[in-house]
């Protein structure tokens with residue numbers, strides 16, 4: 064298998080977003096165009112320079128991209144729609160990156176845009192029953208895991224609340240975030256109890272929004288006169304799907320570790336090199352589990368890494384400085400590209416009061432229903 | 445007789461409320477899986493003709509359980525208890541427990557039994573696990 068490191072270098076040259084928000088009358092076209100125009104402006108290029116586009120969405124319908132791009136001038140660019148559940152935006156980004164890396168295109172766009180409501184899960188058409196009526200609901204799996212870890216290693220409801228309070232507070236400083244209120248551990252614990260010790264503020268909201276990233280080759284960067292220091296290198300791009308459960312670890316957690324390790328290998332880095340990570344905290348416990356499986360904290364010590372401030376902005380490796388899925392939001396199609404938006408700004412040193420000091424290496428890591436897992440490593444060259 | 449809610453997963457064991465679970469037994473890899481489906485063996489990919497359904501007693505080891513407080517799926521009425529249980533060596537499934545959490549502890553033996561639930565205005569027999577001594 065060819066790796067990204069065997070192909071020509073690819074850089075993120077522009078990012079843009081439409082804020083994530085609760086379901087509204089806003090049209091997907093308006094949200095998508097806001098994100099794309101933001102990314103074009105950020106890159107300092109015009110739409111006709113973009114040779115291909117990948118559109119990540121789950122709930123809009125067929126051929127959303129063409130309809131959006133008609134309003135930017137019909138340039139005839141190659142246009143493909145991508146659905147990969149929560150990882151749709153990440154997968155759109157991967158394909159744009161690979162297209163430039165392979166030499167097929169010089170400038171490619173990935174945009175994620177979504178509305179709540181029309182998502183249909185294929186698993187419901189499998190015609191295979193499960194013993195439990197909640198067997199395909201990830202929240203229940205993770206709440207069961209939280210219960211088990213409470214007994215096995217003293218993981219407390221306060222630890223879960225601390226993840227959520229950190230991410231809500233990060234989101235309160237993020238103008239693109241769906242939740243804009245700082246939250247305390249007490250407020251998170253006192254929100255509505257959902258399952259086991261998991262409360263509503265420990266879970267990501269449903270919503271809508273858009274995020275976009277433009278990637279380009281070194282040739283294009285020279286030709287387009289993009290200023291040095293701004294392009295952010297994409298050093299790894301890895302996607303895998305889960306294997307049957309072995310023992311008691313949730314298969315998606317085992318998978319997340321495999322993908323992170325493959326990404327480190329492809330990028331030639333170690334976990335200790337990471338300065339900022341955006342990860343899939345659909346539920347607070349996931350952040351604790353993934354900081355361990357990613358090697359940021361020793362196995363079984365995820366809550367200590369959190370309590371000691373290791374994952375705070377300014378800590379060893381800030382985790383979800385955007386607010387993550389819990390705070391920034393999780394509109395599905397855009398989510399993975401919202402992560403790329405955050406990391407790009409971190410690595411450029413443009414992230415304002417959410418800036419991780421001296422950030423040079425970042426990882427965006429997503430899980431998609433099913434499960435699939437996808438990781439990208441970005442570096443400041 | 446009252447219909448089973450999910451007859452592809454379980455069958456009545458004798459006359460009582462106890463249920464047997466329907467596993468798939470693969471002739472190609474000799475491995476067992478759950479649930480049995482019409483698609484073939486999920487372990488080795490063998491065609492459906494290679495897999496035979498095999499009903500086994502619904503005894504399991506309770507691993508972890510939690511109370512659901514929100515209506516996370518159409519079929520459930522919170523508060524209700526869901527669990528992870530080992531239904532055969534190395535085979536862990538999410539199951540629904542009978543009654544409230546107070547009567548359960550990790551590691552105990554639980555048994556599948558039929559319990560009446562309402563589905564679209566009709567009464568059907570669903571699979572709920574209960575402490576062994578109760579069944």
Ligand SMILES: [Zn+2]
Nearest residue numbers: 470473485488
């Ligand atoms: Zn087999």
